[in-house]
Amino acid sequence: MSVTRINVGPIHPSTHGVIRLVVDVDGDTIVNVEPHAGFLHRGVEKLAETRMYMQIPPYTEKLDYVAPMSYDEAYVAAVEAAMGIEVNEKAKYVRTVLLELQRIASHLLGLGTLCNDIGQMFTVFMWTFKDRDIVLDLLQEATGSRMFYVNMRLGGMHAELPPDFAEHAYNTMNYIEKRVSQYETYVEKNTAFMERMRGIGVLSSEDAKALGVAGPVLRASGVNYDARKHSPYYMYDKFHFNPKVMLTGDNFARYKVRMLEMKESVRIVKAALKAMPEGSCLGMPVKLRSPNPVNRTVSVSRELPRGECMMYLVADPQKPYRLSIRSPNMVNLAAIGHIAKGARFADLFGILGTLDIIMGCVDR
Amino acid sequence: MLQDLLSVNLSIPFWLSSPSPLYEFIAIVLYVIIVSIIFSVFGYVMGWLERKLIARAQYRHGPTYVGMWGIFQNMADLIKLLSKRDVIPQRADRVLFAVSLPLLLALSIFVILLLPYSPGLQATSLGFGMLIVFTIIAFLPLLLFTAGFSSGNKFSGISAQRSVLILLSYEIPTLLVIASVGLMANGYNLQSIVSGQHIYYALLMPIGFIVFFIAMLAEFERPPFDLREADSELIAGWLTDVSAPYYALALFLDYARMFLGSVLIAILFLGGWSGPAILPPLFWLILKAFIIAIFVIMVRATAFRMRADRVLRFGWAWLIPLALINLVITYLVFVG
Numbered sequence: 001m002s003v004t005r006i007n008v009g010p011i012h013p014s015t016h017g018v019i020r021l022v023v024d025v026d027g028d029t030i031v032n033v034e035p036h037a038g039f040l041h042r043g044v045e046k047l048a049e050t051r052m053y054m055q056i057p058p059y060t061e062k063l064d065y066v067a068p069m070s071y072d073e074a075y076v077a078a079v080e081a082a083m084g085i086e087v088n089e090k091a092k093y094v095r096t097v098l099l100e101l102q103r104i105a106s107h108l109l110g111l112g113t114l115c116n117d118i119g120q121m122f123t124v125f126m127w128t129f130k131d132r133d134i135v136l137d138l139l140q141e142a143t144g145s146r147m148f149y150v151n152m153r154l155g156g157m158h159a160e161l162p163p164d165f166a167e168h169a170y171n172t173m174n175y176i177e178k179r180v181s182q183y184e185t186y187v188e189k190n191t192a193f194m195e196r197m198r199g200i201g202v203l204s205s206e207d208a209k210a211l212g213v214a215g216p217v218l219r220a221s222g223v224n225y226d227a228r229k230h231s232p233y234y235m236y237d238k239f240h241f242n243p244k245v246m247l248t249g250d251n252f253a254r255y256k257v258r259m260l261e262m263k264e265s266v267r268i269v270k271a272a273l274k275a276m277p278e279g280s281c282l283g284m285p286v287k288l289r290s291p292n293p294v295n296r297t298v299s300v301s302r303e304l305p306r307g308e309c310m311m312y313l314v315a316d317p318q319k320p321y322r323l324s325i326r327s328p329n330m331v332n333l334a335a336i337g338h339i340a341k342g343a344r345f346a347d348l349f350g351i352l353g354t355l356d357i358i359m360g361c362v363d364r
Numbered sequence: 365m366l367q368d369l370l371s372v373n374l375s376i377p378f379w380l381s382s383p384s385p386l387y388e389f390i391a392i393v394l395y396v397i398i399v400s401i402i403f404s405v406f407g408y409v410m411g412w413l414e415r416k417l418i419a420r421a422q423y424r425h426g427p428t429y430v431g432m433w434g435i436f437q438n439m440a441d442l443i444k445l446l447s448k449r450d451v452i453p454q455r456a457d458r459v460l461f462a463v464s465l466p467l468l469l470a471l472s473i474f475v476i477l478l479l480p481y482s483p484g485l486q487a488t489s490l491g492f493g494m495l496i497v498f499t500i501i502a503f504l505p506l507l508l509f510t511a512g513f514s515s516g517n518k519f520s521g522i523s524a525q526r527s528v529l530i531l532l533s534y535e536i537p538t539l540l541v542i543a544s545v546g547l548m549a550n551g552y553n554l555q556s557i558v559s560g561q562h563i564y565y566a567l568l569m570p571i572g573f574i575v576f577f578i579a580m581l582a583e584f585e586r587p588p589f590d591l592r593e594a595d596s597e598l599i600a601g602w603l604t605d606v607s608a609p610y611y612a613l614a615l616f617l618d619y620a621r622m623f624l625g626s627v628l629i630a631i632l633f634l635g636g637w638s639g640p641a642i643l644p645p646l647f648w649l650i651l652k653a654f655i656i657a658i659f660v661i662m663v664r665a666t667a668f669r670m671r672a673d674r675v676l677r678f679g680w681a682w683l684i685p686l687a688l689i690n691l692v693i694t695y696l697v698f699v700g
Binding site: 125126 | 418421518588596665667669674
């Protein structure tokens with residue numbers, strides 16, 4: 001049979017942003033997938049060179065618009081490392097809590113869009129979206145904003161947590177834990193869902209390492225690596241948390257890793273809220289002039305919801321000389337040609353859904 | 365016919381007495397008008413209800429602005445679609461592209477007009493009425509195929525291939541179930557099928573009922589078998605290049621087919637218009653069709669779409685054997 005070339009995107013209902021996939025199909029079987037990125041290129045890295053240090057977080061946040069706080073934190077952590085600023089004790093806990101809340105919100109959306117992609121139009125999506133909103137309510141309480149927070153300051157946070165935050169968060173976490181189990185039973189008992197998950201889009205652990213994929217995609221292929229565990233930051237090493245690893249490397253593993261991670265995040269949030277010390281978590285107020293950096297080059301590794309992100313910062317006084325971002329979404333997207341080879345055309349979107357990419361981060 | 369229909373005693377003038385040609389003519393015109401009104405109202409209400417019910421299943425409100433509870437939202441959409449420009453893509457086969465959708469709709473409405481709606485409201489009383497109905501229904505996927513290929517879009521092309529796949533998987537079980545219904549009713553006359561159902565065939569042949577329901581879902585492109593239209597994969601499948609007025613036709617077609625499928629299931633398996641005599645027979649038929657349509661909508665709210673190869677496997681590995689078993693049981697128990 002002859003090979004047909006199909007152009008999926010840049011405008012397509014399930015491309016998670018503006019991405020173009022050139023798909024070669026032999027009948028219904030995919031021969032080759034070539035992702036074309038760059039439609040959302042804003043030049044964030046270059047832009048960062050023209051801004052003062054604390055003017056940059058609003059830009060880095062917009063890289064991953066589903067989990068903005070994670071990117072905010074990754075960048076601020078890089079600046080803190082360059083300036084040799086120690087984060088105060090309470091802020092470490094607060095950041096751990098907020099980052100895990102952000103992870104839960106992001107994974108919930110990931111599950112919803114995945115179900116959309118494999119053809120359950122909008123029921124699961126709207127349910128997870130509602131639960132995500134409840135998590136965002138918490139983040140709004142803590143930061144005053146629902147989407148773009150800009151709440152990290154050098155050495156701490158922009159404000160204290162509200163007094164009843166811990167109680168709200170505890171209740172919400174109980175609710176989310178219950179809902180995640182419900183979602184698991186809802187979708188995993190559905191044979192149509194499992195047919196499109198099990199054994200589809202397999203990525204072996206050798207290939208995963210060779211392709212350099214990150215985050216849940218890497219752990220789903222049986223590679224036990226999580227930046228929170230292997231280069232711990234903040235309070236992660238205190239909570240005896242284990243990276244969630246699945247061995248099969250298929251769509252189901254990638255989906256399941258995210259579900260397990262949500263439950264683990266719930267546990268971490270609860271533990272961190274319990275162990276939260278007294279005191280202030282305020283950081284340095286944003287001034288025009290920031291302290292001069294003590295380290296010229298730093299690189300910080302953070303486990304974002306979508307994988308490990310590296311912030312490489314060459315620091316000049318007041319401004320970055322160079323900011324380079326290793327985006328987890330970029331490497332995950334680049335692996336799609338390898339993963340989708342041999343799959344059915346309809347499964348391409350299931351695979352894209354389990355990779356859970358955010359184009360703002362891929363194109364930067 | 366007029367008297368049955370309106371359930372009142374009209375004082376019919378002599379020139380309208382039944383053998384006169386004028387009577388025949390008026391009866392035919394009235395029949396077409398009344399059935400068109402029934403199915404348009406049914407389709408319209410289902411269109412609105414589908415939006416509302418799906419919205420409820422998804423923690424949304426659905427349409428709220430146009431009219432009370434958004435009841436006129438579909439009308440507003442229709443006006444919007446009709447006021448837009450229709451674009452026929454350059455690479456499309458213009459004639460086929462322009463003809464296949466209206467033809468699909470015309471055929472669906474033709475089948476709708478062939479169905480009996482109550483003892484007084486029916487077009488024909490042919491002995492093989494059901495066979496004609498299903499012969500025409502079998503043409504619909506072929507027209508979908510031409511509609512898909514004529515647009516010249518690759519997504520529509522894939523959709524057209526899937527259309528054939530569905531045809532392969534669901535026509536045979538449908539025909540087998542029809543055969544068993546024919547066995548039960550001693551013929552293919554739709555009226556005698558209804559009058560023969562002292563106990564609903566859905567209770568006598570539960571397997572056949574389920575197979576037929578699934579086959580109708582596939583036949584009329586309802587989820588989880590909406591792989592011809594698969595939004596998340598094929599953009600809109602065979603409708604990808606279809607623009608404004610044609611798209612309105614396509615939406616109309618959707619509900620015409622939904623009406624057709626629901627009424628067919630009601631007639632073949634749920635006793636058609638039979639019901640307590642306090643209300644006219646037409647009411648019972650529409651009520652049954654309505655309940656089936658709501659069930660179809662709820663399936664859409666919960667089911668994951670099936671993959672094309674899986675649909676074929678499902679059709680041949682489950683539906684055809686089940687339909688055969690149903691046929692054999694029907695023969696042994698009720699006929700032999």
